[in-house]
Amino acid sequence: MADLRSNWRVVLLVVMLSMSAIVLFVPSATLAGGEVTGPTNLQYGLELNGGTRIRTPVTGMSATQLDVQRDDDDVVRNVSQELGVPSLDVAVRDCTASNVDCRTEEGHVVEVFNDSVTPEQLVDVLRAQGITRIDGTQVTTEHVRDDPSPETYARMASSIQSKLDATGLSGGTATVASAANGQRYVVVEAPNREPEALVELLDERGLVQLSVRYPGNGSMQEEVLVDANGIRTVDPPRRSQAGSGWEVPVKLTEQGGVRFQNILNRVGFTSNRNYQSCPANASRTSTRNEDGYCLLTVVNGDVKGAFSMDGRLAQTIRSEQFANDPRFFFTAGNQSEAQRIQTNIEAGALPAPLDLDQRQTFTLEGALADQFKLNALITAIVAVLAVSFTVYIRYSNATVAAPMVVTALSEVALLLGFASIVGLPLDLSHIAGFIAVIGTGVDDLIIIADEVMAEEVSSQRVFQSRFRKAFWVIGAAAATTIVAMSPLAVLSLGDLRGFAIITILGVLIGVLVTRPAYGDILRALVTGDK
Incomplete structure (x- = not known):
């Protein structure tokens, strides 16, 4: 029997599965916060736990590409005094500073987070302070956007996420989304929370x-x-x-x-x-x-x-x-x-208030979410049984089919461990990703088995040669999948993002861990460690 050194990939897989079991079932074994009430440490999102989703814009306006020759704190103090608003409702960002990320903006950005101020009033105050555009022209209302800057939206989402985490809210998320007309929104999801409670949490500036x-x-x-x-x-x-x-x-x-x-x-x-x-x-x-x-x-x-x-x-x-x-x-x-x-x-104070009068609220009852959870579980079981039956019919050999199915399922176990340790709130899109990982994983394992077992394997050298040939094929397929899914994982495209993230993680785990481990198992089966 081969020693542990020659089968280190299988040992690595077993160790990782053991760690996944620990973070899945041992209380307080995860890095994520939030209250866990089920038998596992998994957290569930809105679609599997019920709760509330609120989409709302941020109150305020912003003037961009400004030429400000004075200290930012002086500008904040003077603008707030002239407009009669608290200094907390005025922000000045120097986009030329190395430690300030203004994305595509240039010069300075001046923002006012108070709905009692009009663009005309802001323009008058900026002119009175001697502030012009970076091209030397006067500031007009055409240069004032009826919306805070993208950086403020990003900071709002981060601050709200911190507030959700501080409440111990399991699975709560805060992200930024954009409509077709360019209007930005902060989207907050809170599983197991009523709309009134979430609005109360968001309505406070937190100062x-x-x-x-x-x-x-x-x-x-x-x-x-x-x-x-x-x-x-x-x-x-x-x-x-x-x-x-x-x-x-x-x-x-x-x-x-x-x-x-x-x-x-x-x-x-x-x-x-x-x-x-x-x-x-x-x-x-x-x-x-x-x-x-x-x-x-x-x-x-x-x-x-x-x-x-x-x-x-x-x-x-x-x-x-x-x-x-x-x-x-x-x-x-x-x-x-x-x-x-x-x-x-x-959590700290929110950079700006939310315009909750313009909010859109979506609520999902817990009973319906439980039904989704049950249907997702049934679908996953049916998928596993279908894959197992197909593999067995293909090879008519349980010693070949069983390791293949177990290896594919181990990818799902590792993904669940990852989701548990980082506190990823699972939704239906993630469940679809798990099912896709099972399918693509078995596809790759079939490629390996067919390539290796096409003819009799006379030695480990022959096995390694055929395994490397098959691994190049599945490696290229994995790279293609990652490239295709990357835009979906990066862009804010709702459920498609969760599906893409799970699929990419599953492909990486398969190529780096489970496929090589299956190769060691198959080598022991077909060569007898010759």
């Missing part, structure tokens, strides 16, 4: 800040202490240790801790017991604390919590020791608000 409110200059002043950029880690919500309500513990970055400490000391928050002067139920518009100091948890501009500070922590800040271990917490009225704060901190 979380901790601010301090204090009396000064005859009126109440407010200053931001820390936002998501100043937070290093965030812990799960817990019940407040000081009383009712909930809190979200965080650890600040070194820079965030120093800023937090310096501002509180500068405004007098930590002196004269001011840290205990915030009344209960205080809000941004409350008049009950005109003479008091408050720390505010602010989410998307709305105060979700107002509170005082423990005396020991105030002493630590006053002695400038807080920055050595900058830990604090955001407060919330209930557990749901606290979890939303945690999600927004972990």
